Amino acid sequence: RSSDLAQRFSHTGACPGRPSFGIAFDIDGVILRGRSPIGGAQRAIRRLYSEDGTLKIPFLFLTNGGGVPEHRRALELSQLLGVNISPTQVVLGHSPYRELVNHFEDDLIVAVGKGEPAVVMSDYGFRKVLSIDEYASYFEDIDPLAPFKTWKVGQTENYMSAKVHPSSDVYSERVKGVFVVSDPVDWGRDLQVLCDILSTDGLPGTEKGDQPPLYFAADDLEYQAAFPSERLGMGAFRIALESIFNQISDHPLKYTSYGKPNPFVFKNAAKILEKLVMSMYPDSQILKEVNERQFSAIYMVGDNPKVDINGASKAGHPWSSVLTRTGVFRGKDNDPQFPADAVCLISEYIAPL
Ligand code: G3P
Numbered sequence: 269r270s271s272d273l274a275q276r277f278s279h280t281g282a283c284p285g286r287p288s289f290g291i292a293f294d295i296d297g298v299i300l301r302g303r304s305p306i307g308g309a310q311r312a313i314r315r316l317y318s319e320d321g322t323l324k325i326p327f328l329f330l331t332n333g334g335g336v337p338e339h340r341r342a343l344e345l346s347q348l349l350g351v352n353i354s355p356t357q358v359v360l361g362h363s364p365y366r367e368l369v370n371h372f373e374d375d376l377i378v379a380v381g382k383g384e385p386a387v388v389m390s391d392y393g394f395r396k397v398l399s400i401d402e403y404a405s406y407f408e409d410i411d412p413l414a415p416f417k418t419w420k421v422g423q424t425e426n427y428m429s430a431k432v433h434p435s436s437d438v439y440s441e442r443v444k445g446v447f448v449v450s451d452p453v454d455w456g457r458d459l460q461v462l463c464d465i466l467s468t469d470g471l472p473g474t475e476k477g478d479q480p481p482l483y484f485a486a487d488d489l490e491y492q493a494a495f496p497s498e499r500l501g502m503g504a505f506r507i508a509l510e511s512i513f514n515q516i517s518d519h520p521l522k523y524t525s526y527g528k529p530n531p532f533v534f535k536n537a538a539k540i541l542e543k544l545v546m547s548m549y550p551d552s553q554i555l556k557e558v559n560e561r562q563f564s565a566i567y568m569v570g571d572n573p574k575v576d577i578n579g580a581s582k583a584g585h586p587w588s589s590v591l592t593r594t595g596v597f598r599g600k601d602n603d604p605q606f607p608a609d610a611v612c613l614i615s616e617y618i619a620p621l
């Protein structure tokens with residue numbers, strides 16, 4: 269299949285020099301395992317740039333991961349891969365949360381997950397944000413297992429409290445929304461505190477009440493990290509929370525999940541790629557004016573059939589899918605349930621460019 273891809277990769281659009289295709293790369297299991305670049309990933313990404321370092325082929329990273337603002341992830345990826353990646357080329361699981369700011373205005377929200385979830389949400393414009401580490405720290409005895417834990421929590425984001433929220437308000441102010449930004453770290457404590465918030469209309473330790481809105485940045489059951497076999501992801505945490513909540517509450521848990529394979533994520537990524545190619549080739553504005561199609565193909569390169577390949581198939585034209593054998597998928601041929609348009613190692617698909 270790599271020669272087919274070579275052919276498809278070689279065509280250009282009506283505007284001379286302007287590529288008629290774009291690429292969306294998954295990160296975990298395709299570009300990185302943990303913090304280490306996989307196989308030919310560095311070389312593959314570098315081939316999308318000219319000798320002088322300018323971008324030649326429009327591409328972005330489309331990951332269900334996150335935990336730091338897009339500009340920070342762009343910097344990390346630039347350093348790891350040795351190219352200049354702009355923040356607009358980084359679409360994280362939680363990137364759509366930006367669009368929800370107006371629904372929360374001055375409401376108190378709690379942000380959950382590894383990294384700096386409260387910083388992410390503040391960066392999107394949410395004005396009153398506490399990380400779950402910090403929120404839980406105000407409620408004495410909320411986690412009866414805390415005395416047995418050997419680690420300290422909430423240190424990286426403590427500066428947020430003074431700036432964003434006076435600690436005393438948390439005892440009377442209801443949490444109006446919970447955002448799971450990235451993979452939760454302390455599952456036991458987080459399950460307890462989230463059940464408290466979600467079953468009491470946002471005020472732990474008080475009577476049962478309505479459930480505040482709950483959002484998940486993604487719903488990956490498993491993903492590929494540095495360990496040889498898959499690790500439990502945000503979807504696994506969601507299942508745990510949902511099962512427990514549904515046992516202790518009269519109403520089933522209500523939630524909204526973002527991330528791949530949601531077709532909305534792919535539509536948004538296509539729009540970003542179009543903007544990117546317009547900035548690379550400003551003359552192609554003419555094409556837009558005559559309403560000509562921007563890309564004849566956008567390739568989703570992913571390792572997870574259920575998430576990446578399923579998402580690209582559901583999104584339809586111009587999306588095509590490339591499944592790599594570098595992460596969750598290890599099959600010999602194609603995935604039987606969510607077959608990709610091409611299956612290969614990352615070093616194979618980029619070689620013909
Ligand atoms: O936590 C990250 C994981 O759920 C998936 O990341 O890059 O494979 O979409 P990615």
Ligand code: MG
Nearest residue numbers: 294296297571
């Ligand atoms: Mg992946």
